[in-house]
Amino acid sequence: MRGSHIPAIRGGQPVRSSMLPYGRQWIDRDDCEAVMQVLRSDFLTTGPAIAQFEAKVASYVGAKYAVAFSSGTAALHAACHAAGIGAGDEVITSPFTFVATANAVLYTGARPVFADIDINTYNIDPLCIQHLITPHTKALLPVDYAGRPVDHDEIASIAKKNGLLVIEDAAHALGASYQGKRVGTLADMTMFSFHPVKAVTTGEGGVVTTDEAYLCERLRQFRSHGVTRDPAKCEHYEGAWYYEMQYLGVNARMTDIQAALGNSQMAKLDAFLRRRREIVRQYQIAFARVDGLITPPADDDAHAGWHLYAIRVAPERLKVGRKEIYDALRAENIGVNVHYIPVYKHPYYRQLGYSAGLCPVAEQCYDTVITLPLFPAMSNQDAEDVIEAVRKVFNYYVQHGHCRDSLS
Template sequence: MRDTYLPYGKQMLDDADIEAVVNVLKGDYLTTGPMIKQFEERMAKYVGAQYAVAFTNGTAALHGACFAAGIGEDDEVITSPITFAASANCVLYQGGIVVFADIDQQTYNIDPTEIEKKITSKTKAIIPVHFTGQPVQLDAIHRLAKEHNLVVIEDAAHALGATYQGEKIGALSDMTMFSFHPVKHITTGEGGIITTNSKEYYEKLMQFRSHGITRNSNLLTENHGPWYYDMQFLGYNYRMTDIQAALGCSQLDKLGSFVKRRKEIVAAYNEAFSDLLEVQTPYQHIDTDSSWHLYILKLNLDTLSVSRKEVFEELHKMNIGVNVHYIPVHTLSYYQELGYKRGSLPKSEQMYEEIISLPLFPLMQEQDIQDVIDTVKYVIKKVKK
């Protein structure tokens, strides 16, 4: 057993990151300043988008995207139940109705054929989630969106650095959200961003994150002078700070190495677990190159004498910080109170009962990786029927 606890995810910071933050602290701007613009421009360039708008966190960014898309009272938006609650909550913030579509049992991503079944005359948008970092089948989703005049907002919180058919995630749909929580590919502490090729969405997002206020002379109906601004709708204070943006810029310098390291860890896991009949390693679709935010190991419970809970607890006792991603959103208490039913999304609900997430982050050393492998194998052998 390990002497120290190994978490499932953790940020990786170095002296350059610290220096970047300290330089801002010594400068003139702490909140909305030049580093935010620099971070936005670098993110847009990295993914190949025309625009990027930074937010306080990924949830705020999704809220902004729903506003920019015009989602309002009783508009339906289709998303996956296998995600963090924010992917659905952002629709509720706008008065919309969340419609969940079941997953593909191989990729664990939302299934386009299930999306098609849920489209009605009230459907306004689709929020596909690139679960674990593996992109969804965007071609099929884009065909549906075009046919039904729907907005596509990609939840790419897991997918910075991932590609679909050779193109980076971030400029392929109407809007794309990335998250910079410490367990993600790069971190700004908390933070999120929307990338887009639409000037209209860009301008709405910029105004939405700052109380609905604008100083843009092209948008003002009157102008009293250089100091004048106008609040044209009810927005929010969702602005990122220069401190966060400076950290983000420094982290972006290392993104390539971070993704590379994640792939190396995944390769070691896949090799180690490929011949274990008691578990199933992740499936990788031919069209996608995952950036591997999460490594999901599926337990073949028919071959084990215990439940997933007991496997989970046994690994934690041995200092391996496995997790479960995610509890299907429609089964959470608040969504149950809204009328969503257990049993309505059987593939998602079955998947939830069978999965654990193994530690995966660039700071992991070779011994950490081997500890995970050895401990998983030990526990599986111990609980095998």
């Protein structure tokens, strides 16, 4: 079913007969069998599959510890708690992200402070961070937009100079690297997401990696109601049955069902990343000379995970806005998307006192960005369909600049 009622341009026939989504999971027989083994076992949750999954993620990124959670959002919330963030604190983060990033700060009673982004990478601009630090700043929460690592050198320098922790939102960046080092070891804590459109999936799920034992312990205890069974940590240990709730945690435990899927998926991660990068190379070559289209920067010292392939519209060349291009591509059955609405522009954040104009570069990017389909299960023909549709739509608007009502 077509995602738009706007007719396809140049004669009315769309490039594709069915909608190609912007992202989709890849599940095979090995994944299904791994889940079935858990379903036939004694443990559906709090069992051995979770520890296996944590070990695989930690080993892959090179971190000492990994702690699994029911979702990426829960993982970020736990990281903020483990960092000691609370009421009266401020955390500097990017507005160009899904709302979960800033929400994790709000859950602790702290206040998100939004720093503008770099126009080329769409990642948080370290120069903007420096101007926002106050005595209330407790941590930095940068986001690896689309899987491209942030400027870790600059961010680490700022954090060290001001005594701040760095919590990296690497929901998009599993498998990415920065100057030869894998994301997952470059910040005090790093969160990865395992939503179905991410590099690998557990259905829903998240992991926080760290090299600090005390942070690992706080993460583990927080995900399970703030409860400990460790005799050495209990105030009044009574026996093998005994446990203590020492602070208000949450139930954010990953199930063994999720972890089993993750264990199977991790074996395919490198292959998934290779396929994403192949499609990106195909796109970069094809779009290099498309008038009115701005491609994302190529990999350099930051080897991206390429969770998203986000182009930008150059309205001065096209004479139309992003919406017209978006609608026209949807009419070609290319399931484009938009990532992201700046967080502070959402109604809830406006009620908290945030206002438009706070981060001009992020708003400019939002007004012009379009996410193209990119996922490992895409065939070469799928990628060619995307290329054909993008060229068709952009070339048309460069030549004609018609409003959407006249497309026929």
